[in-house]
């Protein structure tokens with residue numbers, strides 16, 4: 001198949017590599033030039049803009065940042081795409097935007113797969129991501145070969161119609177963010193009580209927050225969050241998508257955003273989300 005891959009960030013460039021390795025024809029585009037070198041060396045072709053990238057393509061994968069960037073790039077794709085082009089949007093955009101993007105694609109005569117992924121740079125590199133799919137049976141069948149290049153075939157899950165996968169993805173990431181906020185807060189609390197950091201981490205690792213503490217243990221031990229899997233800004237974006245998806249309040253999500261904002265103010269927006277533990281939450285005035 002001829003595949004256009006738009007968005008070569010931390011996740012995108014790793015996912016795109018599997019499409020190429022599976023023998024598909026790959027055309028890539030990224031807003032900031034210079035991110036495609038390895039892919040080009042392996043046989044991909046660079047396009048100057050999204051419209052050029054999708055000319056003649058059968059499938060177009062989007063791996064952008066948020067609903068706005070996905071909508072912006074899709075708007076450049078629709079006038080240039082051939083009828084029936086299958087858009088596979090792996091960007092985490094939330095359920096409302098997924099439905100809007102799906103309807104924009106349908107209006108332009110394109111097919112649309114809501115396909116957010118679970119798993120970070122390790123599974124992206126290994127081609128073992130979990131792919132949640134919101135789509136018709138036919139569109140999933142048409143995209144399956146591509147999804148199974150970067151996703152584990154056992155973990156490609158059809159959740160429902162367009163929007164359903166993005167809904168589940170925000171549930172997953174809200175849990176991740178609130179869990180990390182809890183780790184950050186209990187660490188800060190224990191530190192303020194004068195408890196030794198190693199002892200704190202050992203106790204927390206053995207308790208209910210153990211999964212996240214063990215997952216981010218080396219960063220929490222060294223206070224060095226530069227080895228990024230997923231950024232503070234990215235996770236904060238996903239918490240905002242969750243709070244916007246419901247009419248009622250999500251008080252824990254709101255508190256979590258206070259911690260991500262404090263981490264961002266401390267210069268950690270582009271660091272790994274474990275840097276929420278380095279947030280300096282101000283005392284009440």
Ligand SMILES: NC(=O)c1ccc[n+]([C@@H]2O[C@H](COP(=O)([O-])OP(=O)(O)OC[C@H]3O[C@@H](n4cnc5c(N)ncnc54)[C@H](OP(=O)(O)O)[C@@H]3O)[C@@H](O)[C@H]2O)c1
Pocket residue numbers: 007008009010011012030031032035063064065066068069072073090091092093117118119120121229230231234238
């Ligand atoms: N990292 C993870 O562990 C992970 C796991 C699962 C899902 N996700 C989701 O996957 C998506 C990508 O994550 P990532 O970690 O790969 O992020 P990233 O490294 O920040 O990459 C974001 C990509 O989006 C592009 N982009 C941002 N704003 C744009 C705009 N206005 N117009 C065009 N392109 C734009 C960036 O281009 P530039 O290079 O020009 O900035 C880059 O290619 C996000 O939706 C994220 O929530 C991430």
